[in-house]
Amino acid sequence: MTRRPCRYHETDMPNATDFLRDLIRVRAMPGQEQELAERVRQEWRELGFDEAYTDEAGNALGLVRGRETGNAWLLLTHLDHVHEGDLSLWKHPPFEAVLEEGIVYGRGAVDIKGPLAAQTYALADLLARGERPRRDVWIAAVTEEEVGGAGAAYLVAHPPALIGAVIVGEPSNNQLMLGHRGVAHVHVTLHGTAHHASLRLPDNPLFALGELLRRVEHxxxxxxxxxxxxxxxxxxxxxxxxxxxxxxxxxxxxxxxxGSESEEQMRATLTELLAGLPASGEVAPMWTAKNTPGFATDPAHPLVAKVLPYTRRFHTESGLWSFATDGRYTHAASWPTVGWGPGDEKLAHTVREAIAVADLQAHAAALGELLVQEAP
Incomplete structure (x- = not known):
């Protein structure tokens, strides 16, 4: 495909901050990402990306072709965000994208529209300078990450190219991340018999619940x-x-x-926790909305050695996420995967959600250098 020319000159080039603020103004709950996907595709087209389209799952996909043939990089974020909650608790309205003293405020600012804007402009800045990445770079903003990862599941089942390595752009304070634990939500029901509270009979299920919580604590x-x-x-x-x-x-x-346990190990642990209690519960199968594994990339993996020199300007060592990401899908597909994104992960999902413009710019610059120099 012939590359679309970039319509901007370097002197009037929009920037990641403008793009981020536009993204924040579009509310995109899981399953309602279509408007945001179109806004992302529009930006990619206007910036001169070689391809920009939406797949059958609603994922936004873009391509910037590289100088060499071979396996491609994949930059991975998502489109959806969590609910804004009680509006009265926000200092700045969650969808007005207030820019104040170098910080952009709003729902999705750090999870994950800020990282998406930074990845986009890492590529845009290369094109504006007439440069190309060493290898093809695919950028994907997928659907429904916040509710189990349906978009990422579709992406790995229908890859746009041979993917050599993945950088998941979830917020990490620009630290290289080697993975995270899996997540499961287990519902345990304690059984009893309803009766008048004045009788204080022992078959109150809250007594059994108290014993279960004691066991969980220890x-x-x-x-x-x-x-x-x-x-x-x-x-x-x-x-x-x-x-x-x-x-x-x-x-x-x-x-x-x-955790990192198998289904069998989790079920054995749950059986131990419930032993002797009037209780029922089960561990859902892996790769359902209630139970997905994490991922772990060996610190000695060649991908770590390639990315770490560019992240060391921010943090000397690698780290781990406390929350789950779509990296579990790419890792399970045998695509080497690491994490690296701007913004403070502790602000994700809070009414204080915000990201510093300087973090966006620093990430875009370092990521652009990596993509020019390194093959996956």
Whole structure:
């Protein structure tokens, strides 16, 4: 395909900050990403990308051709974001993209529209200077990352090219990330018999829930050599009691499980936790919305050696994410995968979500250097 000419001259080139602010103004909940995908494609076309289109899953895909043939780089982000929550808690309205003292505020600023803008302009800045990456670079902003990763699942099943390496752009404070633990949400129901609260009978399921929570608090979970120790955390409790003076028949607790165990190991642990309790629960199969594995890239992998020199200007060592990413899909597809993105991950999903313009610019510059110099 003939490359589309860039319509901008270097002197009037838009920048990553302008693009980011436009992206924040488009609300894009999971399953509602079409408008944002079109805005992303529009930017890629106007910047002179060689291809810019949407696949059958609604993923936005762009291509900048390289100087050499061979396996391509994949820069991976996503389109969707979490709900904005209570608007009164935001200092700045979540979709107005306020720019104040070098910081852009808004839902998605750091997770993940900021990294998407930085990846886009790493490539745009090369084209504006008349340069090309060493190898083809595909950039993908996929759908439904926040609810299990349907877009990434489609992407790895229908790759646009032979992918040699993946950089997941989730926020990492510009630190190289080697992976993260898997995530499962396990629902355990404690059973009892509803009765008047004044009777204080022992078959109140909340007593059994208390024992389960004690066991969860003290459980000894395994440690993975790369991604670290597993955690099991209760997050929500729901009962079927409709009155303050009525006990419930059931109490259901959600356990957030972050680890590297197999399904079989998780089921054995759950059986141990529930032993002797009037309880039921199960671990969902892997690769469902309730249970997906993590990924871990060996620190000695050649990809780490290629990327680390460019991330060392920000952090001397590699790190790990505490949350899950679509890197689990690319890693499972045997595409070598690391993480690297601008922004503070601790601001993701909060009403303080924001990203510094300087972080966007620094990431775009360093990523552009890597893509010019390195083959995956």
């Amino acid at each position: 459980i000894d979970l395994p440690t993975h050599p790369v991604v670290g120790r597993s955690t099991l955390t209760p997050t929500q409790v729901v009962t079927d009691s409709g009155s303050e003076n009525l006990t419930s028949n059931t109490a259901t607790v959600t356990l957030d499980w972050r």
